[in-house]
Amino acid sequence: MNIASLAPLAVVLPILGAALTFLLIRHSRAQRAVSIALLSVTLLLECFLLASVWDGGTFAVTLGGWIPPFGIVMVVDQFSSLMLVVSSAVSLAVLVYATGQGMADGDHDAPVSIFHPTYLILVAGVSNAFLSGDLFNLYVGFEILLTASYVLMTLGGTGPRIRAGVTYVVVSVVSSVLFLISIAMIYGATGTVNMADLAIKLGELDQGTQTLLHVMLLVAFGIKAAVFPLSFWLPDSYPTAPAPVTAVFAGLLTKVGVYAIVRTETLLFPGDSLNTPLMVAALLTMVVGILGALAQSDIKRLLSFTLVSHIGYMVFGLAMSSKAGLGAAVFYVAHHITIQTSLFLVTGLIERRGGSSSVDRLGGLAKLSPLLALLFFIPGMNLAGIPPFSGFLGKVGLLQAGVELGTPLAYALVIGGVVTSLLTLLAVARVWNRAFWRRPTDAEHPDPVLLADPEDPEALQPAGAGRTGMMVSNRTGTARRAMLMPRTMVGSTLGLVVLGVALTVFAGPLFELSDRAAQDMLDRAPYIQAVLGDDTVVPPAPALGGGK
Amino acid sequence: MSVNLTLLIIMGALYACGIYLILERSLTRVLLGLMLLANATNLLILATGGYAGLAPLYSKDTAAGDYNDPLPQALILTSIVISFAVTAFMLGIIYRTWVLARRDEIQDDVEDLRVAETPSFDAEDDAEIPIETSEFPLTMVGTDGGDVSDHGSPGDPADRAKVVAGGKEMPAEDAAAEEKPGSQNVAPTPEGDAK
Numbered sequence: 001m002n003i004a005s006l007a008p009l010a011v012v013l014p015i016l017g018a019a020l021t022f023l024l025i026r027h028s029r030a031q032r033a034v035s036i037a038l039l040s041v042t043l044l045l046e047c048f049l050l051a052s053v054w055d056g057g058t059f060a061v062t063l064g065g066w067i068p069p070f071g072i073v074m075v076v077d078q079f080s081s082l083m084l085v086v087s088s089a090v091s092l093a094v095l096v097y098a099t100g101q102g103m104a105d106g107d108h109d110a111p112v113s114i115f116h117p118t119y120l121i122l123v124a125g126v127s128n129a130f131l132s133g134d135l136f137n138l139y140v141g142f143e144i145l146l147t148a149s150y151v152l153m154t155l156g157g158t159g160p161r162i163r164a165g166v167t168y169v170v171v172s173v174v175s176s177v178l179f180l181i182s183i184a185m186i187y188g189a190t191g192t193v194n195m196a197d198l199a200i201k202l203g204e205l206d207q208g209t210q211t212l213l214h215v216m217l218l219v220a221f222g223i224k225a226a227v228f229p230l231s232f233w234l235p236d237s238y239p240t241a242p243a244p245v246t247a248v249f250a251g252l253l254t255k256v257g258v259y260a261i262v263r264t265e266t267l268l269f270p271g272d273s274l275n276t277p278l279m280v281a282a283l284l285t286m287v288v289g290i291l292g293a294l295a296q297s298d299i300k301r302l303l304s305f306t307l308v309s310h311i312g313y314m315v316f317g318l319a320m321s322s323k324a325g326l327g328a329a330v331f332y333v334a335h336h337i338t339i340q341t342s343l344f345l346v347t348g349l350i351e352r353r354g355g356s357s358s359v360d361r362l363g364g365l366a367k368l369s370p371l372l373a374l375l376f377f378i379p380g381m382n383l384a385g386i387p388p389f390s391g392f393l394g395k396v397g398l399l400q401a402g403v404e405l406g407t408p409l410a411y412a413l414v415i416g417g418v419v420t421s422l423l424t425l426l427a428v429a430r431v432w433n434r435a436f437w438r439r440p441t442d443a444e445h446p447d448p449v450l451l452a453d454p455e456d457p458e459a460l461q462p463a464g465a466g467r468t469g470m471m472v473s474n475r476t477g478t479a480r481r482a483m484l485m486p487r488t489m490v491g492s493t494l495g496l497v498v499l500g501v502a503l504t505v506f507a508g509p510l511f512e513l514s515d516r517a518a519q520d521m522l523d524r525a526p527y528i529q530a531v532l533g534d535d536t537v538v539p540p541a542p543a544l545g546g547g548k
Numbered sequence: 549m550s551v552n553l554t555l556l557i558i559m560g561a562l563y564a565c566g567i568y569l570i571l572e573r574s575l576t577r578v579l580l581g582l583m584l585l586a587n588a589t590n591l592l593i594l595a596t597g598g599y600a601g602l603a604p605l606y607s608k609d610t611a612a613g614d615y616n617d618p619l620p621q622a623l624i625l626t627s628i629v630i631s632f633a634v635t636a637f638m639l640g641i642i643y644r645t646w647v648l649a650r651r652d653e654i655q656d657d658v659e660d661l662r663v664a665e666t667p668s669f670d671a672e673d674d675a676e677i678p679i680e681t682s683e684f685p686l687t688m689v690g691t692d693g694g695d696v697s698d699h700g701s702p703g704d705p706a707d708r709a710k711v712v713a714g715g716k717e718m719p720a721e722d723a724a725a726e727e728k729p730g731s732q733n734v735a736p737t738p739e740g741d742a743k
Contacts, residue, residue, distance in 0.1 A: 136623055143630045150637050159648045163655045165641055170570065170578055173634055177585045180627055181592060187620065188596030236657055295663055 003052045004059030004076045006045060007131055010084060011074075013042045014124035021116040028113060032099045035116045039095055039123065043088040046127075050081040056516060058530040060133060060196075068531050069197040075133035077527060078517035079330055083130045083259055086334045089499060090251045090341045091123050093492045097345055098244035100488025115155065122148035122248070129256045133531055135183055135193040138260065142179065142224070146172050149253060152245045153237065160240045168237035175223035182216035189213065196531035199267050199524055203539050207273075214269045218278070221264065225257025227315055228285035231308045235292065238307075239300035243348025246300060250307050251341030255333055258314045265318050266326070266521040278319035279409050286312030286420040293427045299347045299357045302431065306383060306424055307340055313420075316413050317398050320405050326518035328397030331511055335382075335390040335503050342379045342496035349375070349493060350435060353484050355447035362435035363443040364450055369485065373436045378497050380432065382504075384425035390503040395421055397511065552600075555591055562588035573653050575642045579635065586631035593620045593627070 017038035024030045053059065058077040062068055098115060125145025132138040150172070154165035187193055189209055190201040202210060219230070226234040234254070238246050265278075289309025296302040314336070317329025349372055351357045354365055366373040382389035395417060402414040434443070440450035503510065520526045525538040562584045569581025597620035602610060604618040646652060 136626070140626060140630075147630070147633055147637070150634075154641065154644075157644050157648075159655075160658075162641055162644050162648060163657070166575060166578075166645070166654055169634070169638060169641065170582065173582050174570065174585070176630075177582075177589055180589050183623070184589065184593040184596050184620075187593070187623075193619075193623075236660070239659075295666070297663075297666075298659060301659060301663075 002059055003048050005061050007049060007059070007061050007074050007076045008063065010042055010046055010049070010088075010127040010131060011124050013038050013045070014120040014127065018117040018120040018124070021120065025113045025117075028102070031113065031116045035120055036092070036095060036099070038120070039088065039092045042123070042127075043085070043092055046081065046084040046088050049076055050078075050085045052076075053078050053081050054513065056520070056526075058520065058526040060531040068533070069192055069194045072137045073133035073194065073196075073531050074131040075195075075527060075531060076131065077520060077530075078513055079259075079262070079521060080130045082330070082334060082513065082517065083255070084127060086337050087126050087130070087252050087255070088123070090337055090496065091119075091126075091248055093496045093499075094244045094248045094251075094341065094345065095119060096492040096495075097247070097348070097489050098242075100486045100492065101242075101244060101348070114151070118148050118151045119248075121145075122152065122252075126252050126256055130259060133195050135186065135195055135198065138195075139176070139179055139183060142256070142260075143176060145253065145256065146176065149249060153241050153249075155242055155245065164237040164240040167233055171223065171233040171237075175220050178216065178223070179220035182213060182220055185216065186213050194531070195263065195267055196528040199270075199528055200532075200536075200539060202268055210269065211273065214264070214274055217264050217268070218261065218274065221257050221260040222281070223257075225254050225261060225315075226285075226308050226311055227261075227281050228288055228308075228312070229281070231285065231289065231311070234308055235301055235304040238304045239298065243300075243344060243351065246304075247341045247344035247348070250303070250344050251337045254307065254311055255337050258311065258318075258333055261315070262318050262326070262329070262521070265321070267524060267527060270321075270522070270524060272321050275319050275321055276409065278315060279413055282312045282315035282319055283413050283416045284312075285309065285315060286416050290420045290423040290427065294423060294430075297359050299350065299359060299431055299435070300344070302427055303340070303343055303347060306427060309420055309424065310336055310340070310383070313395065313398055313417060316417065317401065320401055320410070321522070322401055322405060323515065323518050323522060324404055325398065325401035326521060327511065327515035328394060328401055330514035330517050331390075331397060331507075332394035334510070334514075335394050335500075338496060338500045338503060339379045339382050339391065342493060342500055343376070343383060345489075345493045345496060346372070346376045346379065349485055349489060352489075353449075354435065355449040359431055359434040360444040361447045362450070363438045363440035363446055364436075366436040368450070371490065372485070375490075375493055375497055376436065377432065379500055380428040381425075382500055384428050385421040386425070388504060390500065390507055393504070393507045393511070552595070555595060559588050559591040559595070562591070575638075575645060575652050575654065578654075579638045579642060582638065583631065583635055586627065586634075590624045590627055593624050596620055 017035055020034050020038075021031045024034060053076055056078075058075060060068070061074045061076070063072045063074065065071070098119070102115070122145050125141050125143070125148060127141075128144060129138055129141030132141055150165065150169050153168055154161050183193060186198065186202070189205055190198060192198055192201060202213070205213075223230045223233075238249055241249065286309050289305050289307075289312060293302045293305030293309060296305060310332075314329050314332055317325045317332060320326070347357055350362065350365065353369055353372060354362045356362060378389075382391045385391040385395045399414050399417055402410045402417070440446045443450070528538050529536050566581045566584030566588060569577045569584065572578060572581070597617040601616035602614050604615045642652065645655075649655060
């Protein structure tokens with residue numbers, strides 16, 4: 001009996017929570033309590049899971065008592081448990097933020113009673129995808145999280161959200177169909193959907209079939225992860241959703257795609273057969289994404305483009321098929337989930353405090369709210385990769401691995417990575433200069449709330465809170481300011497920023513963990529033997545030509 | 549292993565129609581396309597199960613090879629349920645689009661168009677930096693200790709640059725101030741001509 005045998009609870013608890021909160025749909029206070037409590041318990045459980053595999057070891061849990069190649073297995077190894085912990089921590093922070101927003105706005109903007117069950121189902125889907133040791137179960141995990149995300153994306157049913165939702169749904173469904181087709185073909189070729197079993201049997205197919213299946217999986221996951229030629233749906237659809245929803249999407253959904261690509265590249269199709277196209281895609285993702293970000297004036301859209309751009313770093317790391325590259329990619333995924341989510345949460349706060357998320361309308365926020373400025377500045381610099389933050393450490397790891405590889409393409413990617421990092425700094429600095437540093441009167445179309453006299457309580461009525469109709473004349477200015485930046489929202493954002501800084505402080509142990517995870521993934525034997533039994537003969541991975 | 553050619557041909561036709569339909573702008577057609585794609589994929593999964601056989605109910609007398617492979621059918625069931633949920637959701641979205649816009653079409657992204665129309669010149673980023681960038685203009689001190697700064701002294705109007713504006717000569721600084729947004733001078737006159 002091992003703590004790892006409790007791994008299915010990471011999926012079951014959120015689903016139970018979804019059912020409970022759905023029953024409590026008329027009692028919003030009980031709903032909040034149940035969902036936050038259940039998610040905290042899940043996070044605690046996942047911390048134990050991570051602790052149990054911290055020093056190494058892979059555990060497989062067979063579901064329903066089926067013998068491994070036939071039934072569904074869940075696999076807990078260092079990579080999956082690290083992803084679980086980071087994703088749950090982030091989703092817990094976003095949940096607290098969303099409840100704070102719901103309480104402050106009187107739940108007018110969105111039917112938040114539906115939010116809780118849907119959100120918990122999304123978390124369950126993400127956990128299922130991370131834990132799954134079965135290709136079809138991975139598909140089911142994807143579908144669970146996607147279906148929940150469709151609902152969250154169109155929450156409230158306003159015109160722009162419906163328009164963005166259509167694009168998002170159609171693109172996601174097409175990518176899911178592609179994934180399903182690949183599963184069907186893989187099953188037709190090998191007769192199994194168990195990933196450990198596939199790792200052995202796919203290697204026995206002839207090279208042409210292998211490449212076809214490999215490419216199909218990569219295209220399907222590439223759409224979900226928003227890798228360059230397949231990334232255009234993302235900046236179109238994410239920014240219109242409510243701030244907490246965008247934040248959790250940006251943090252988690254694309255990373256599930258990256259996770260699936262990592263598993264494909266290491267477990268199912270080891271070797272470097274498609275490394276060159278992947279590296280080219282990574283380079284283009286980085287550069288095209290960040291150039292798109294520079295053209296934006298809306299902070300949410302700008303961040304969506306930087307999100308696409310930084311997916312390129314992760315693809316770069318995993319495409320090197322070396323221990324150093326993969327380890328840095330694992331670290332970078334954990335870092336980026338935290339940072340990107342906190343930036344989107346801060347943007348939600350900027351929108352509340354400044355009345356808009358467009359830098360043309362913002363100004364002087366640093367003076368109005370120094371705390372907000374700090375909350376934006378730290379993750380912003382972290383995203384751009386300024387030392388000593390974790391973004392810098394992750395990028396240095398990736399660049400070192402690239403230089404170690406030493407091919408011309410790897411050097412091109414190293415240069416592209418540095419340029420992208422600088423351009424990210426430019427994009428973030430432009431937001432900083434305009435929204436935080438200049439005087440509100442210098443803005444092209446300053447929002448009235450910025451120009452208002454801070455001592456005048458009437459003028460502080462924000463555009464967002466005005467709709468609630470809760471403003472009565474006996475409220476003081478301080479209370480209004482509290483409405484603009486509710487303590488729960490600021491607190492949860494602060495928590496995430498602190499988590500981001502903690503990733504920097506504990507980068508040493510974390511990097512060692514990612515390196516061990518990368519070593520295990522490249523070995524493949526720990527994963528396969530954990531699922532199929534210790535006496536399974538693991539075929540050696542094809543020789544890596546990319547190294548030396 | 550024998551292949552059911554009819555099923556394969558139907559599958560191909562469904563894929564072709566489905567892909568054609570999802571490229572349309574009309575949402576209802578896109579939905580139909582998605583449904584066709586999902587069903588074509590179900591047929592593909594069925595085909596991967598191999599040749600037809602007995603129902604996979606265990607009996608002692610049947611050889612293992614005579615059974616049909618039950619796993620693809622389980623996969624199909626799951627995928628049918630999922631595509632059912634997606635179809636229902638898409639119908640909801642299409643109805644909502646109709647309620648909001650009275651049109652069954654994908655709408656253009658307003659922000660996309662705005663960004664596309666934005667010129668590459670940015671007034672704030674690309675403007676020439678004025679000579680005096682500090683908020684605290686200091687008097688420049690020359691080598692002899694005298695004031696050599698070129699901002700001129702306000703008490704000496706003859707030294708200041710002059711421009712001809714509106715039929716009369718005026719100091720350049722004043723003319724620039726009057727051209728700024730918010731100045732009454734830039735508002736159009738009732739006749740519509742700018743002086």
